[in-house]
Ligand code: KIV
């Protein structure tokens with residue numbers, strides 16, 4: 382099976398074929414989503430909230446993501462694997478961005494990188510692309526800037542729609558091969574999608590993006606508590622796993638596990 386590459390994604394946009402992207406942070410999730418035909422897997426810095434137990438993505442470092450990327454890339458035979466560049470690891474200069482992205486690429490940890498920010502990130506994107514590193518942009522609500530943005534808030538409302546469009550066009554011109562739009566009004570995302578030659582990937586950005594992305598633990602119902610509005614729960618793994626743990630513990634307490642078939646009798 383051939384690896385998904387940028388031309389596949391551009392062709393899908395031309396043909397109007399929508400596709401789904403998921404995060405993955407370990408071997409089994411990557412293997413399962415790859416076998417399910419998900420073309421792009423993101424080792425997101427959302428690992429901060431979904432793997433490491435941080436409240437935000439801000440504390441996430443390259444060292445946090447490297448082992449997760451290694452697991453996902455080993456397990457995904459067909460999917461394109463994208464590594465998120467963590468907060469503080471690319472904003473100082475294009476050179477810093479290149480050094481960080483190069484680490485992911487050179488060690489074979491990813492096939493592309495993603496970074497947050499619009500027009501101000503053009504020099505970073507240009508240098509990475511010139512160096513041969515494919516880049517996905519990320520605009521609208523950018524979690525690494527949540528303290529500046531004043532919390533989890535929809536971006537691109539009213540006059541913000543113009544900024545969203547300018548950022549998207551600037552990133553496309555700089556050489557991004559796709560752009561994530563997070564928490565923006567559906568009509569604004571639709572306008573950007575129409576204006577771009579490269580695919581848009583929405584999360585809380587309405588139905589007209591070329592692709593959608595969700596954090597897998599949200600999509601599969603592993604997380605507890607209330608999920609954001611843009612999440613649809615396709616499974617209830619939290620209940621399934623909790624029930625399995627309770628059944629196992631009950632069996633052990635009752636002495637019904639291990640049974641004969643689980644034991645070496647001589
Ligand atoms: O880190 C992440 O999971 C992301 C996606 C939600 C786009 O950036």
Ligand code: NA
Nearest residue numbers: 425426427465
């Ligand atoms: Na992210």
